[in-house]
Amino acid sequence: MSTSRSLKARRGPAAWWAVSSTRSRWTGVGAATLVLALGATSVFVWTSPGNTVTEALGTAARSVIEAESLAEERAAWEKEKRTLQSEIRVLESSMVLSKANLKETNAKTAALQQALWSTQGALTALKASKPASTPKSAPPAAVQAGGAPAEDVITAPSKAELVNPASSYLGLYTEQAPFNWATYDATASRLGTTPSVVGYFGGWDEAFRANAVTRAWERDTLPILTWESRPIGSANDQIIEPDYTLPAIIGDPEAGVPGSYDDYLRQYARDIVSTGLPMGIRLNHEMNGVWYPWAETDGQGNSLNSNRVGDYVKMWKHVHDIFAEEGANDLVIWIWSPNIINNLPATHKAAGFLNGLYPGDDYVDWVGLSGYLRPAYKPENDFSFAYSFDASLAELRRITAKPIFLAEIGASEIGGHKAAWVTSLFEALAKPENDDIVGLSWFNMAITTYVEGERATNDWRIDSRPDSLAAFVDGLARPDSDFALTAR
Amino acid sequence: MTMSGAFVFIFLLQVRHMIDGHPEIYMFAVYSALIWLLWVLKVVISSRYRPFTGTFEGTTSVVVPVLDEPEDLFRSVLARMVEQKPSEIIVVINGAQNPTLERISEEFSPLVRWVHTPIPGKRNAVMIGTELSTGDITVLVDSDTVWTDNTLSELVRPFADPQVGGVTTRQRILEPERSWITRWADWLENSRALYSMPAQSVMGQVGCLPGRTIAFRRSIMTRVMDRFMTQRFMGVFMEVSDDRTLTNLTLQEGFRTVYQHTSLVYTDAPLEVKKLFKQQLRWARGSQYNTLRMLPWMLGHAPVLALFFIMDIILPFLLAGVIAGWVYRAATGQGYNFYEGILSEYGVQSGVLLVLGLMVISSVLSMAIRQLRHLSEKPTDFFRLPVFIVVSTAFLMPIRLLGFFRMGHASGWGTRAGAYAGGKSNDRIVDQLGESQEVEIEPEAAMNHSTRPGALLEATRRRSMNVATVAPQRRQLNPKAAWPYVIGFSIFALEAFFIVNFS
Numbered sequence: 001m002s003t004s005r006s007l008k009a010r011r012g013p014a015a016w017w018a019v020s021s022t023r024s025r026w027t028g029v030g031a032a033t034l035v036l037a038l039g040a041t042s043v044f045v046w047t048s049p050g051n052t053v054t055e056a057l058g059t060a061a062r063s064v065i066e067a068e069s070l071a072e073e074r075a076a077w078e079k080e081k082r083t084l085q086s087e088i089r090v091l092e093s094s095m096v097l098s099k100a101n102l103k104e105t106n107a108k109t110a111a112l113q114q115a116l117w118s119t120q121g122a123l124t125a126l127k128a129s130k131p132a133s134t135p136k137s138a139p140p141a142a143v144q145a146g147g148a149p150a151e152d153v154i155t156a157p158s159k160a161e162l163v164n165p166a167s168s169y170l171g172l173y174t175e176q177a178p179f180n181w182a183t184y185d186a187t188a189s190r191l192g193t194t195p196s197v198v199g200y201f202g203g204w205d206e207a208f209r210a211n212a213v214t215r216a217w218e219r220d221t222l223p224i225l226t227w228e229s230r231p232i233g234s235a236n237d238q239i240i241e242p243d244y245t246l247p248a249i250i251g252d253p254e255a256g257v258p259g260s261y262d263d264y265l266r267q268y269a270r271d272i273v274s275t276g277l278p279m280g281i282r283l284n285h286e287m288n289g290v291w292y293p294w295a296e297t298d299g300q301g302n303s304l305n306s307n308r309v310g311d312y313v314k315m316w317k318h319v320h321d322i323f324a325e326e327g328a329n330d331l332v333i334w335i336w337s338p339n340i341i342n343n344l345p346a347t348h349k350a351a352g353f354l355n356g357l358y359p360g361d362d363y364v365d366w367v368g369l370s371g372y373l374r375p376a377y378k379p380e381n382d383f384s385f386a387y388s389f390d391a392s393l394a395e396l397r398r399i400t401a402k403p404i405f406l407a408e409i410g411a412s413e414i415g416g417h418k419a420a421w422v423t424s425l426f427e428a429l430a431k432p433e434n435d436d437i438v439g440l441s442w443f444n445m446a447i448t449t450y451v452e453g454e455r456a457t458n459d460w461r462i463d464s465r466p467d468s469l470a471a472f473v474d475g476l477a478r479p480d481s482d483f484a485l486t487a488r
Numbered sequence: 489m490t491m492s493g494a495f496v497f498i499f500l501l502q503v504r505h506m507i508d509g510h511p512e513i514y515m516f517a518v519y520s521a522l523i524w525l526l527w528v529l530k531v532v533i534s535s536r537y538r539p540f541t542g543t544f545e546g547t548t549s550v551v552v553p554v555l556d557e558p559e560d561l562f563r564s565v566l567a568r569m570v571e572q573k574p575s576e577i578i579v580v581i582n583g584a585q586n587p588t589l590e591r592i593s594e595e596f597s598p599l600v601r602w603v604h605t606p607i608p609g610k611r612n613a614v615m616i617g618t619e620l621s622t623g624d625i626t627v628l629v630d631s632d633t634v635w636t637d638n639t640l641s642e643l644v645r646p647f648a649d650p651q652v653g654g655v656t657t658r659q660r661i662l663e664p665e666r667s668w669i670t671r672w673a674d675w676l677e678n679s680r681a682l683y684s685m686p687a688q689s690v691m692g693q694v695g696c697l698p699g700r701t702i703a704f705r706r707s708i709m710t711r712v713m714d715r716f717m718t719q720r721f722m723g724v725f726m727e728v729s730d731d732r733t734l735t736n737l738t739l740q741e742g743f744r745t746v747y748q749h750t751s752l753v754y755t756d757a758p759l760e761v762k763k764l765f766k767q768q769l770r771w772a773r774g775s776q777y778n779t780l781r782m783l784p785w786m787l788g789h790a791p792v793l794a795l796f797f798i799m800d801i802i803l804p805f806l807l808a809g810v811i812a813g814w815v816y817r818a819a820t821g822q823g824y825n826f827y828e829g830i831l832s833e834y835g836v837q838s839g840v841l842l843v844l845g846l847m848v849i850s851s852v853l854s855m856a857i858r859q860l861r862h863l864s865e866k867p868t869d870f871f872r873l874p875v876f877i878v879v880s881t882a883f884l885m886p887i888r889l890l891g892f893f894r895m896g897h898a899s900g901w902g903t904r905a906g907a908y909a910g911g912k913s914n915d916r917i918v919d920q921l922g923e924s925q926e927v928e929i930e931p932e933a934a935m936n937h938s939t940r941p942g943a944l945l946e947a948t949r950r951r952s953m954n955v956a957t958v959a960p961q962r963r964q965l966n967p968k969a970a971w972p973y974v975i976g977f978s979i980f981a982l983e984a985f986f987i988v989n990f991s
Contacts (some may be wrong), residue, residue, distance in 0.1 A: 023865070025864075026864075028862065030867075031857065038853040044846070
């Protein structure tokens with residue numbers, strides 16, 4: 001049986017050990033199957049659970065990957081570190097430069113301070129040489145002799161000294177002062193003396209401008225800001241400002257609703273504190289008029305700009321309170337300054353009307369007035385100080401005993417009465433009954449406005465005409481004047 | 489190599505474990521690697537094997553040493569030989585007289601002649617048969633070996649090459665379906681015929697031409713006969729492994745020994761485990777004895793063959809070390825549990841099943857690959873592979889170890905009967921002789937028998953007398969038999985050292 005198989009195997013093309021070629025081929029198939037099956041089993045066993053080899057490999061691979069990513073991260077950090085280091089070097093060198101500049105500046109400041117002191121010494125000597133001729137016995141004192149330490153770059157007297165000055169303030173509103181002194185100085189040189197107050201305007205859309213204050217005090221000049229709760233760019237005749245209503249400014253303290261500008265006001269006060277120099281703020285002036293968004297009512301008793309009667313005072317107190325909280329009131333001279341009442345609607349000029357707008361002595365340092373010799377002139381206008389101011393001054397004095405500052409005054413050339421009016425002004429100021437008037441600030445500009453429906457250009461400047469200027473210079477030079485003059 | 493139970497499964501787990509940086513060198517991993525290495529070597533070499541196709545024109549003498557055989561079987565054996573028309577057939581009846589066998593032999597006269605020698609033992613019978621034979625080729629055939637068609641004509645083909653000195657056949661077990669033992673024995677034989685034998689044949693150095701049917705050039709046998717009969721090793725003249733001895737001598741004479749795949753014979757196998765054990769023990773002892781004996785020559789002349797035979801000795805020791813290591817680690821609780829991962833993943837019950845399943849699958853698959861040529865012939869044996877693996881490992885490995893240690897014993901050392909017990913034909917007689925330990929043979933009676941009428945051949949008296957007079961020696965201790973024990977226990981000690989120190 002097997003013999004025949006062997007013989008067949010010998011003759012066939014099969015492998016010597018195979019019984020037939022067919023069987024040989026099938027054996028090949030079987031071999032492949034067996035090898036594959038064994039391979040599969042081996043793979044299964046090799047990858048069976050608890051395979052520490054694959055675990056070790058996995059761990060190794062993970063740590064390699066982690067190391068790579070860590071290396072990349074580290075490279076990134078190194079790069080950033082180098083960048084930061086170079087930035088630090090640049091900043092350090094610029095700091096060194098700044099320090100050098102600061103030293104230089106300090107040295108200049110010290111020199112200026114010395115010059116200032118010697119000037120003040122000269123002024124004191126000048127004052128001392130003329131007290132006998134002055135009816136007022138108040139000895140002229142150095143305005144700046146306050147507690148400000150001498151080493152400060154910019155010095156100023158204390159608020160208390162400023163509120164009750166030894167001599168009267170002479171102020172100017174000129175184009176761009178205190179940010180640019182060109183017009184201011186030109187006017188001063190024509191006057192032959194340097195004014196002691198600079199007036200300027202700011203709106204509630206502007207941040208506090210510290211340089212106005214510092215630049216003023218660099219010249220030993222009291223800055224007085226006329227601070228209007230409206231955008232600085234608003235036209236002068238725009239009464240309606242929906243974003244700047246008094247209720248919006250006040251908010252609703254009882255309901256816990258803060259004012260819309262609290263943050264702005266708070267920041268403003270902080271900036272004043274951080275500047276560290278005193279200043280006057282004439283907040284929302286001419287509130288008894290009918291032309292500003294902070295006016296409460298018109299002549300017919302209608303609400304203006306959604307404001308309610310009594311809101312003005314609330315607004316004032318609100319702002320004042322915020323400044324008090326920020327500690328700014330040690331530096332701010334609050335100037336409550338209505339318009340002269342002559343040309344106001346009957347309701348507004350009535351006696352006692354101002355009472356409803358006055359915040360109270362606790363909230364005000366000075367009371368002030370805006371008053372112009374402004375066309376068209378009424379028949380009863382005699383172009384005198386008395387006509388322009390007396391009724392209004394009487395109202396103020398009835399309300400309070402606070403010092404009075406003629407915060408914004410001027411006279412038009414129209415009609416040719418300017419020089420006489422100026423002379424009348426200085427005459428009146430020299431009178432004893434007006435001793436509570438601590439000074440004036442002249443609106444030294446030419447403005448074209450609608451006055452009672454007519455377009456007119458009024459030249460309010462001191463030097464608008466030589467006779468007007470002469471009247472002013474002479475007025476200042478009156479022996480009974482208590483304006484402190486400095487040689488120009 | 490059928491003895492390997494190399495579980496690829498465990499092997500992989502161990503390799504995996506070794507990679508983990510553990511210092512242990514696992515003997516099982518080495519063991520499995522060696523098994524595969526040897527297998528690959530055999531496959532590669534044997535792929536160049538081709539059966540011999542030359543034509544040999546010389547005469548052939550068939551020598552059949554016989555002690556006793558069933559009548560029908562012996563008649564059948566002779567008849568099949570006669571069919572193939574050798575020049576002559578010489579039946580050498582040794583030991584007790586056997587009229588039945590004489591009668592059967594005479595049935596095939598004149599081609600078959602018989603001779604009787606009172607001296608039991610195959611070597612003596614081979615010597616007598618060789619001396620009486622006249623052909624160019626002497627074919628030694630066991631009396632229970634059944635030839636198939638063309639066994640003889642195919643067997644002598646390699647002798648067309650004058651360098652070939654000895655040729656053996658392919659052997660199978662007769663009717664292997666009788667029992668699992670015969671199946672197993674047949675498988676072992678076939679495995680050898682498909683891998684080891686052709687591989688060795690390609691090199692012209694078949695280490696052992698199995699004695700069931702061997703053909704030698706008679707000239708060589710005549711030259712080596714004296715050494716064949718007297719050479720000792722390890723203080724022992726070993727009667728067993730006469731075939732291996734003749735092969736060695738032929739190789740040493742400078743001839744090639746080859747395997748002829750197309751020449752097929754059938755033989756019987758023991759049907760009882762006890763006899764199977766004895767048979768395998770005899771072979772194991774004889775094989776390893778001759779390996780050591782031939783080792784110096786093999787190392788110089790047949791290194792690959794030396795490798796094969798040395799591995800036959802080393803692998804059982806390795807396996808024993810592996811098992812001892814497992815036992816030791818289990819007992820001391822030091823071992824690494826390779827299966828822990830699987831068990832914890834799949835739970836103990838299904839985990840154990842999975843582990844066992846994987847073991848069975850991986851070992852069956854790997855063994856199937858190594859037994860592919862056999863499975864090609866008998867595909868259904870694939871399903872017997874698990875049993876084959878277990879039996880081959882659990883049964884043969886201890887036998888081989890035992891054979892190594894008892895190498896120098898040569899059971900019944902110093903006695904003819906004991907020596908014969910190391911032979912390998914006819915177990916019945918062996919047992920009988922083993923019980924009586926000594927068989928006293930009257931020289932006179934032997935002479936009488938050998939000269940009785942009807943004997944066609946007669947052994948020379950000188951031979952008979954010489955052999956008979958040296959036979960009755962008393963058993964005594966052989967100090968050189970201690971060598972295998974020394975070597976074996978040294979290996980065990982080395983393994984124990986590794987196990988204890990590296991586990």
